[in-house]
Amino acid sequence: MNRLRSALWLPLFNDLADPRVVARIAADAEEAGWDGCFVWDHLSWQAPVRQVADPWIALAAIATERLRLGPMVSPLARRRPAKVARETATLDRLSGGRLTLGVGLGSDRFGGELSRTGEQVDDRGRGRMLDESLAVLAAAWSGEPVRHRGEHYTVDGIAFLPRPVQRPGVPVWAAGFPGNAEPIRRAARLDGFFPVNLEHPDQLAEVVATLAELRPGAVGPYDVAVSLPPDADPLPYAAAGATWWLPEFEPGVRLDTVLGVLRDGPANPGR
Numbered sequence: 130m131n132r133l134r135s136a137l138w139l140p141l142f143n144d145l146a147d148p149r150v151v152a153r154i155a156a157d158a159e160e161a162g163w164d165g166c167f168v169w170d171h172l173s174w175q176a177p178v179r180q181v182a183d184p185w186i187a188l189a190a191i192a193t194e195r196l197r198l199g200p201m202v203s204p205l206a207r208r209r210p211a212k213v214a215r216e217t218a219t220l221d222r223l224s225g226g227r228l229t230l231g232v233g234l235g236s237d238r239f240g241g242e243l244s245r246t247g248e249q250v251d252d253r254g255r256g257r258m259l260d261e262s263l264a265v266l267a268a269a270w271s272g273e274p275v276r277h278r279g280e281h282y283t284v285d286g287i288a289f290l291p292r293p294v295q296r297p298g299v300p301v302w303a304a305g306f307p308g309n310a311e312p313i314r315r316a317a318r319l320d321g322f323f324p325v326n327l328e329h330p331d332q333l334a335e336v337v338a339t340l341a342e343l344r345p346g347a348v349g350p351y352d353v354a355v356s357l358p359p360d361a362d363p364l365p366y367a368a369a370g371a372t373w374w375l376p377e378f379e380p381g382v383r384l385d386t387v388l389g390v391l392r393d394g395p396a397n398p399g400r
Contacts (some may be wrong), residue, residue, distance in 0.1 A: 133367040135395030136165030137387070138201060138356060138375035141187055144384040146180035148190040154387060155191035155198075163395045166191055167201035167231065167375065173240035178381045185216050192224040199228050201354075201375070202304040202323060204235025206255035207248045210262040211284055214269035218293045226294030229352075230266075231323055232259060233304035233312075239380075256311065257281070263301065263319075270298030302352060307336050317343035321352035321372075330365040337370030359390045367396075 137158050139145050145154075155166045170184040184200045191198055205213065221228040234255045237243040243250050249258060261279045268275045269289035277284045293299050302321035305312020316322035317340050324336055337353060344351070354373035355366045363374040374396050378387060 133363060133396055134164035134373045136167050136373060136375050137163060138167045140169045140378055140380045141182035141184060142174055142178040143180050143381045146182040148182060148187045151187045152190040155193055155196060158391055159193050159196050161391055161394055165197035167199055170200040170203040171240060172242040174380055175239050188220055197227045197229055198224060200231055202231035202233040205232050205262040206258035210265035210282055214266055214289045217299050218289060221293035221295055221299050228299050230299050230301045231304060232301060267298060307332055313339055323354045327355055330369040333366055334369040363396045
């Protein structure tokens with residue numbers, strides 16, 4: 130069975146829209162033995178959510194001594210990759226090399242944050258933008274001057290220094306539905322997969338087998354993170370190949386609910 134790490138996964142809404150609150154949660158989580166703290170990345174959400182925090186500012190506030198942290202997930206198609214390159218390198222250095230970048234297509238479904246801000250609403254279009262952004266980020270994290278002229282982005286001879294602490298760059302996990310082939314192919318080229326809406330451990334086992342087929346001869350660590358209701362047993366998912374467990378919280382979750390899950394503690398098979 131994999132060593133299963135545990136991370137809080139915080140929707141930065143309402144009670145959790147204050148970065149000082151999130152910082153206190155992260156400090157308590159570290160003390161309680163949790164391995165990480167990841168945050169949602171959204172501009173808006175549907176009612177009753179009214180307050181929303183910026184993920185990068187919140188992540189800077191929780192750059193504690195031990196926790197792995199990151200946006201889970203960031204829809205890169207609505208962000209400029211050159212700016213993300215600076216943000217990720219700086220945050221990785223601030224955290225001592227503990228940043229993980231979760232990426233995905235994003236959605237307009239719950240907050241209209243794409244259509245209401247003039248962003249690309251076509252899934253295929255956002256997929257192309259996501260892949261191009263990932264190419265820019267990989268080049269930027271190398272420390273060499275980036276010379277990129279693509280369909281959506283241009284970076285002409287800029288070196289993004291200082292580099293991230295982690296080499297060759299910040300680990301990237303791609304999110305996607307298990308039955309959708311393209312996100313799985315994307316994830317196989319990266320450092321991890323975050324399957325969305327898992328229904329059963331056997332479903333995860335199939336995904337893990339597919340990833341292994343797509344990564345023949347791959348060396349080095351590879352992560353598979355699963356989000357489950359707080360009362361679900363994560364151990365069958367660890368047996369199926371999960372390396373991280375993220376308890377799910379509803380948007381607009383109350384602070385006392387989060388603190389209750391935090392105090393219940395992480396899942397640590399294999400320790």
